[in-house]
Amino acid sequence: MTALLEVSGLTKRFGGLVAVREAAFSVNEGEVMGLLGPNGSGKTTTMNLISGSLKPDTGSVRLEGRDIAGRRPHAIARGGIARTFQLVRVIDDMSVRENVISGLAFRENPLWGVSANVEAEKLLARVGLGGRGGVFAAELTYVDQKRLELARALALSPRLLLLDEWLAGLNATELDGGIDLIHSLANEGVTILMVEHVMSAIRRLCSRCVVMNAGAVIAAGETAAVMAEPAVISAYLGDEDD
Protein backbone atom coordinates (compact mmCIF):
# COMPACT_ATOMS: atom_id res chain seq x y z
CA MET A 1 0.00 0.00 0.00
CA THR A 2 1.14 3.55 -0.65
CA ALA A 3 0.88 6.25 2.00
CA LEU A 4 -1.60 8.93 1.02
CA LEU A 5 -0.84 11.01 4.11
CA GLU A 6 2.44 11.03 5.96
CA VAL A 7 2.88 13.03 9.14
CA SER A 8 6.31 13.29 10.66
CA GLY A 9 7.89 15.20 13.52
CA LEU A 10 4.69 17.19 13.92
CA THR A 11 4.83 19.52 16.92
CA LYS A 12 2.49 22.24 18.16
CA ARG A 13 2.90 24.28 21.32
CA PHE A 14 0.35 26.54 22.97
CA GLY A 15 2.50 28.68 25.25
CA GLY A 16 4.20 26.24 27.61
CA LEU A 17 1.94 23.32 26.65
CA VAL A 18 3.11 20.90 23.98
CA ALA A 19 -0.26 19.82 22.54
CA VAL A 20 1.34 17.65 19.84
CA ARG A 21 4.88 16.37 20.25
CA GLU A 22 6.87 14.91 17.34
CA ALA A 23 3.84 13.01 16.04
CA ALA A 24 4.52 10.60 13.20
CA PHE A 25 2.16 8.23 11.38
CA SER A 26 0.85 7.53 7.92
CA VAL A 27 -2.52 6.80 6.36
CA ASN A 28 -2.60 4.42 3.41
CA GLU A 29 -4.65 4.96 0.30
CA GLY A 30 -8.12 3.43 0.75
CA GLU A 31 -7.96 2.71 4.48
CA VAL A 32 -10.06 3.88 7.41
CA MET A 33 -7.67 4.78 10.18
CA GLY A 34 -8.59 5.70 13.74
CA LEU A 35 -6.93 8.50 15.68
CA LEU A 36 -7.53 7.71 19.33
CA GLY A 37 -6.53 8.89 22.74
CA PRO A 38 -7.93 10.18 26.02
CA ASN A 39 -9.35 13.69 26.32
CA GLY A 40 -6.74 16.38 25.77
CA SER A 41 -4.23 14.01 24.15
CA GLY A 42 -3.83 16.14 21.02
CA LYS A 43 -6.14 14.50 18.48
CA THR A 44 -8.11 17.57 17.40
CA THR A 45 -4.94 19.65 17.33
CA THR A 46 -3.42 17.03 15.01
CA MET A 47 -6.49 17.21 12.74
CA ASN A 48 -6.22 21.00 12.77
CA LEU A 49 -2.55 20.79 11.78
CA ILE A 50 -3.39 18.46 8.90
CA SER A 51 -6.32 20.55 7.64
CA GLY A 52 -4.48 23.86 7.99
CA SER A 53 -6.62 25.37 10.78
CA LEU A 54 -3.38 25.51 12.79
CA LYS A 55 0.22 25.91 11.66
CA PRO A 56 2.73 23.43 13.10
CA ASP A 57 5.80 24.71 14.94
CA THR A 58 7.83 21.98 13.29
CA GLY A 59 7.27 18.84 11.25
CA SER A 60 5.78 17.90 7.94
CA VAL A 61 2.39 16.80 6.62
CA ARG A 62 2.74 15.14 3.23
CA LEU A 63 -0.20 14.43 0.96
CA GLU A 64 0.98 12.11 -1.83
CA GLY A 65 4.52 13.17 -1.03
CA ARG A 66 3.87 16.92 -1.19
CA ASP A 67 4.45 18.85 2.05
CA ILE A 68 1.33 20.86 2.86
CA ALA A 69 2.20 21.78 6.46
CA GLY A 70 1.37 25.41 7.21
CA ARG A 71 -0.66 25.99 4.03
CA ARG A 72 -3.99 27.73 4.42
CA PRO A 73 -7.15 25.69 5.04
CA HIS A 74 -8.81 26.48 1.71
CA ALA A 75 -5.66 25.55 -0.21
CA ILE A 76 -5.45 22.26 1.66
CA ALA A 77 -9.17 21.62 1.05
CA ARG A 78 -8.71 22.28 -2.64
CA GLY A 79 -5.68 20.01 -2.59
CA GLY A 80 -7.81 17.09 -1.48
CA ILE A 81 -8.32 17.07 2.30
CA ALA A 82 -11.86 17.66 3.58
CA ARG A 83 -13.04 17.53 7.17
CA THR A 84 -15.95 17.61 9.53
CA PHE A 85 -15.77 19.36 12.91
CA GLN A 86 -16.26 18.18 16.48
CA LEU A 87 -19.01 20.80 16.84
CA VAL A 88 -21.15 20.62 13.70
CA ARG A 89 -20.67 23.60 11.39
CA VAL A 90 -23.50 23.97 8.90
CA ILE A 91 -24.86 27.27 7.67
CA ASP A 92 -28.20 27.41 9.47
CA ASP A 93 -29.97 29.98 7.32
CA MET A 94 -29.05 28.38 4.02
CA SER A 95 -30.93 25.45 2.54
CA VAL A 96 -29.46 21.98 2.81
CA ARG A 97 -28.77 22.04 -0.95
CA GLU A 98 -27.05 25.45 -0.76
CA ASN A 99 -24.83 24.19 2.04
CA VAL A 100 -23.59 21.43 -0.25
CA ILE A 101 -23.29 23.79 -3.22
CA SER A 102 -21.04 26.01 -1.11
CA GLY A 103 -18.69 23.02 -0.87
CA LEU A 104 -18.89 22.34 -4.61
CA ALA A 105 -17.85 25.93 -5.30
CA PHE A 106 -14.64 25.47 -3.32
CA ARG A 107 -13.30 22.30 -4.85
CA GLU A 108 -10.47 22.06 -7.33
CA ASN A 109 -12.87 21.91 -10.30
CA PRO A 110 -15.75 24.08 -9.04
CA LEU A 111 -19.31 23.33 -10.10
CA TRP A 112 -21.95 25.98 -10.62
CA GLY A 113 -25.59 26.26 -11.75
CA VAL A 114 -27.44 23.19 -12.93
CA SER A 115 -24.47 20.84 -12.60
CA ALA A 116 -23.95 21.99 -9.00
CA ASN A 117 -27.63 21.28 -8.27
CA VAL A 118 -27.45 17.82 -9.79
CA GLU A 119 -24.23 16.97 -7.94
CA ALA A 120 -25.63 18.32 -4.66
CA GLU A 121 -28.67 16.04 -4.96
CA LYS A 122 -26.38 13.07 -5.60
CA LEU A 123 -24.28 13.89 -2.55
CA LEU A 124 -27.36 14.34 -0.38
CA ALA A 125 -28.69 10.96 -1.49
CA ARG A 126 -25.29 9.43 -0.74
CA VAL A 127 -25.45 10.54 2.93
CA GLY A 128 -29.13 9.67 3.37
CA LEU A 129 -30.58 13.16 2.88
CA GLY A 130 -32.16 12.55 -0.53
CA GLY A 131 -35.15 14.85 -1.10
CA ARG A 132 -34.26 17.13 1.84
CA GLY A 133 -32.35 19.73 -0.23
CA GLY A 134 -35.01 22.42 0.06
CA VAL A 135 -35.25 22.72 3.86
CA PHE A 136 -33.15 25.09 5.96
CA ALA A 137 -30.15 23.44 7.56
CA ALA A 138 -31.37 24.72 10.93
CA GLU A 139 -34.49 22.57 10.58
CA LEU A 140 -32.53 19.34 10.41
CA THR A 141 -32.10 17.08 13.43
CA TYR A 142 -28.62 16.81 14.93
CA VAL A 143 -27.77 13.56 13.12
CA ASP A 144 -29.01 14.97 9.82
CA GLN A 145 -26.89 18.11 10.32
CA LYS A 146 -23.96 15.74 10.74
CA ARG A 147 -24.94 14.01 7.50
CA LEU A 148 -25.11 17.41 5.82
CA GLU A 149 -21.68 18.38 7.06
CA LEU A 150 -20.40 15.12 5.62
CA ALA A 151 -22.07 15.82 2.25
CA ARG A 152 -20.40 19.24 2.18
CA ALA A 153 -17.04 17.67 2.91
CA LEU A 154 -17.61 15.08 0.16
CA ALA A 155 -18.48 17.93 -2.21
CA LEU A 156 -14.77 18.72 -2.25
CA SER A 157 -14.11 15.26 -3.81
CA PRO A 158 -11.51 14.65 -1.13
CA ARG A 159 -8.57 12.25 -1.42
CA LEU A 160 -8.63 12.17 2.37
CA LEU A 161 -11.60 12.74 4.65
CA LEU A 162 -10.98 13.79 8.26
CA LEU A 163 -13.83 12.99 10.64
CA ASP A 164 -13.59 14.59 14.09
CA GLU A 165 -15.91 12.63 16.39
CA TRP A 166 -18.50 12.40 13.65
CA LEU A 167 -20.31 9.64 15.53
CA ALA A 168 -20.38 11.45 18.89
CA GLY A 169 -23.77 12.17 20.41
CA LEU A 170 -25.76 9.74 18.26
CA ASN A 171 -28.24 7.30 19.75
CA ALA A 172 -27.82 3.55 19.15
CA THR A 173 -29.88 3.46 15.95
CA GLU A 174 -28.25 6.60 14.56
CA LEU A 175 -24.86 5.18 15.46
CA ASP A 176 -25.52 2.02 13.45
CA GLY A 177 -26.64 4.14 10.49
CA GLY A 178 -23.58 6.37 10.86
CA ILE A 179 -21.21 3.41 10.93
CA ASP A 180 -22.89 1.96 7.83
CA LEU A 181 -22.52 5.30 6.08
CA ILE A 182 -18.80 5.59 6.85
CA HIS A 183 -18.43 1.98 5.76
CA SER A 184 -20.11 2.70 2.44
CA LEU A 185 -17.82 5.69 1.83
CA ALA A 186 -14.81 3.49 2.54
CA ASN A 187 -16.14 0.89 0.10
CA GLU A 188 -16.37 3.63 -2.52
CA GLY A 189 -12.64 4.21 -2.00
CA VAL A 190 -12.62 7.30 0.25
CA THR A 191 -9.58 7.28 2.54
CA ILE A 192 -10.60 8.28 6.06
CA LEU A 193 -8.78 9.41 9.20
CA MET A 194 -11.23 9.53 12.08
CA VAL A 195 -10.94 10.80 15.63
CA GLU A 196 -13.42 8.78 17.63
CA HIS A 197 -14.18 7.79 21.20
CA VAL A 198 -16.83 5.19 20.36
CA MET A 199 -14.77 2.02 20.62
CA SER A 200 -17.36 -0.28 19.03
CA ALA A 201 -17.29 1.94 15.93
CA ILE A 202 -13.51 1.93 15.83
CA ARG A 203 -13.43 -1.85 16.02
CA ARG A 204 -15.96 -2.12 13.19
CA LEU A 205 -14.51 0.52 10.91
CA CYS A 206 -10.79 0.96 11.43
CA SER A 207 -8.26 -1.52 10.11
CA ARG A 208 -5.47 0.43 11.80
CA CYS A 209 -5.26 2.99 14.58
CA VAL A 210 -2.90 5.58 15.97
CA VAL A 211 -3.15 6.27 19.69
CA MET A 212 -2.02 9.53 21.27
CA ASN A 213 -1.44 10.37 24.90
CA ALA A 214 -0.29 13.73 26.28
CA GLY A 215 0.56 14.94 22.76
CA ALA A 216 2.67 11.95 21.72
CA VAL A 217 1.88 8.93 19.57
CA ILE A 218 2.10 5.97 21.94
CA ALA A 219 0.98 3.18 19.59
CA ALA A 220 0.13 2.58 15.94
CA GLY A 221 -0.83 -0.50 13.97
CA GLU A 222 -3.62 -3.05 13.50
CA THR A 223 -6.61 -2.06 15.65
CA ALA A 224 -6.90 -5.25 17.72
CA ALA A 225 -3.17 -5.36 18.43
CA VAL A 226 -3.03 -1.66 19.35
CA MET A 227 -5.99 -2.00 21.72
CA ALA A 228 -4.21 -4.81 23.53
CA GLU A 229 -1.01 -2.83 24.15
CA PRO A 230 -0.46 -2.16 27.87
CA ALA A 231 0.43 1.51 27.25
CA VAL A 232 -2.89 2.01 25.44
CA ILE A 233 -4.89 0.20 28.11
CA SER A 234 -3.34 2.28 30.87
CA ALA A 235 -3.82 5.56 28.93
CA TYR A 236 -7.48 4.67 28.50
CA LEU A 237 -8.18 3.33 31.97
CA GLY A 238 -11.50 4.79 33.03
CA ASP A 239 -11.83 6.79 29.82
CA GLU A 240 -13.70 4.39 27.55
CA ASP A 241 -17.15 5.59 26.52
CA ASP A 242 -18.77 2.23 25.84
Ligand SMILES: Nc1ncnc2c1ncn2[C@@H]1O[C@H](COP(=O)(O)OP(=O)(O)OP(=O)(O)O)[C@@H](O)[C@H]1O
Ligand atom coordinates in the same frame (compact mmCIF):
# COMPACT_ATOMS: atom_id res chain seq x y z
N1 LIG B 1 -6.13 26.89 20.93
C1 LIG B 1 -5.60 26.34 22.03
N2 LIG B 1 -4.96 27.12 22.93
C2 LIG B 1 -4.40 26.59 24.05
N3 LIG B 1 -4.44 25.27 24.35
C3 LIG B 1 -5.07 24.46 23.49
C4 LIG B 1 -5.68 24.95 22.30
N4 LIG B 1 -6.24 23.89 21.63
C5 LIG B 1 -5.97 22.80 22.37
N5 LIG B 1 -5.28 23.13 23.48
C6 LIG B 1 -4.79 22.21 24.51
O1 LIG B 1 -4.00 21.24 23.85
C7 LIG B 1 -4.21 19.95 24.41
C8 LIG B 1 -4.70 19.01 23.34
O2 LIG B 1 -6.02 19.38 22.98
P1 LIG B 1 -6.85 18.63 21.83
O3 LIG B 1 -8.13 19.36 21.68
O4 LIG B 1 -6.01 18.47 20.63
O5 LIG B 1 -7.08 17.21 22.50
P2 LIG B 1 -8.07 16.06 22.04
O6 LIG B 1 -7.29 14.80 22.14
O7 LIG B 1 -8.68 16.37 20.75
O8 LIG B 1 -9.15 16.10 23.20
P3 LIG B 1 -10.74 15.73 23.18
O9 LIG B 1 -10.83 14.26 23.03
O10 LIG B 1 -11.19 16.20 24.52
O11 LIG B 1 -11.35 16.49 22.05
C9 LIG B 1 -5.19 20.14 25.56
O12 LIG B 1 -4.46 20.26 26.76
C10 LIG B 1 -5.91 21.42 25.20
O13 LIG B 1 -6.35 22.09 26.36
